[in-house]
Amino acid sequence: MTLSxxxxxxxxxxxxxxxxxxxxxxxxxxxxxxxxxSLSQMHPVGDGILSARIDVPQGEWLVWVEAEFAMxxxxxxxxxxxxxxxxxxxxxxxxxxxxxxxxADVGVWLREAAxxxxxxxxxxxxxxxxxxxxxTEMVSALSGIFVDRSGRSARLEVVRGGICWTDHPTLAIQxxxxxxxxxxxx
Numbered sequence: 001m002t003l004s005x006x007x008x009x010x011x012x013x014x015x016x017x018x019x020x021x022x023x024x025x026x027x028x029x030x031x032x033x034x035x036x037x038s039l040s041q042m043h044p045v046g047d048g049i050l051s052a053r054i055d056v057p058q059g060e061w062l063v064w065v066e067a068e069f070a071m072x073x074x075x076x077x078x079x080x081x082x083x084x085x086x087x088x089x090x091x092x093x094x095x096x097x098x099x100x101x102x103x104a105d106v107g108v109w110l111r112e113a114a115x116x117x118x119x120x121x122x123x124x125x126x127x128x129x130x131x132x133x134x135x136t137e138m139v140s141a142l143s144g145i146f147v148d149r150s151g152r153s154a155r156l157e158v159v160r161g162g163i164c165w166t167d168h169p170t171l172a173i174q175x176x177x178x179x180x181x182x183x184x185x186x
Contacts, residue, residue, distance in 0.1 A: 016157065018074035020084050021176045027138075028070050035061060035070055035083055045185040057081055060091035064182050071176070073169065084163060091161025093139050099162045102179035103146065111153075113144025145161075148175065 006055050019083065024034040032038055042050035042063065054130045058075030072084050080088065100110060110127040127144070143157040154168035154175075166172035177184060 015075055015167055016077045017169040017172075018077065018084070018163060018165050019072065019082055019169060019172055019176060020087065020161070020163040021069060021180055021182075022073040022087060022162065023068050024070045025066060026062065030065060031065070031070070035063070036081065037061060046183060049183065049185045051185060054081070062185055067182055068079075069180060070174070073173065074126075077165065078176070080163075082091075084161075087161030088159060088163050091159070091163070093134075093160060095160055095162040096139065096142055096158050097134060099158055099164075099179070100134075100142075103175060106175070106178040107149040108146050108175045110142075111147050112143045113142050114144070116140045116141035116159075119128075146175070 019039055022030050028039050030064075037054070039050070042052040042061070042072075044061070045051040048064060048066045050065060052061045054060070054061070057079035059079045059081070060073045061076075062071040062073070063069070072081060074080065084159055103109070110130070112124050112126055113130045114124045115122045115130060115133060115137065117139055121143070122133075124144075128143070130142070133139075141157060141159040144155070145153055146156050147153045148171075152164055154171045156172060157165040164172060164176070174184070
């Protein structure tokens with residue numbers, strides 16, 4: 001599978017921050033292999049949470065060692081390290097649905113969105129219309145407005161592999177951490 005248009009050119013254009021959270025192993029060697037990163041590059045940022053800032057591509061890795069999760073927060077719209085690119089290349093549309101369900105479970109709901117279907121973006125429509133189409137079409141991305149219980153909103157573009165771009169990274173990171181039940185780094 002090759003990279004699709006939304007992975008190279010998210011609708012958020014120059015102001016989108018890539019964010020991805022996914023499972024990694026617990027053994028030091030598994031974490032290093034899965035992230036292509038040495039644990040010696042990481043420093044603690046909470047109980048069982050490690051962080052590593054890297055220059056190429058620009059961004060930060062966060063690792064919850066015991067929980068077996070890692071999060072990538074890119075410094076630029078095109079900052080995707082190899083482990084995140086692999087998720088993008090080999091991901092499935094079910095990753096999009098799973099992420100939407102996990103967000104809804106913690107009170108973050110899709111309000112309206114456009115879908116990337118057959119190499120084109122659909123018009124933006126209400127969530128109820130988009131969600132029914134998401135289950136039946138070959139969708140490779142969703143770009144929408146999400147709102148939480150507190151009324152805060154952010155645009156998220158979600159692609160195969162569960163990778164997101166967002167215009168409000170702090171809020172999106174908070175939502176993603178809640179969705180996978182991880183503590184916030186200190």
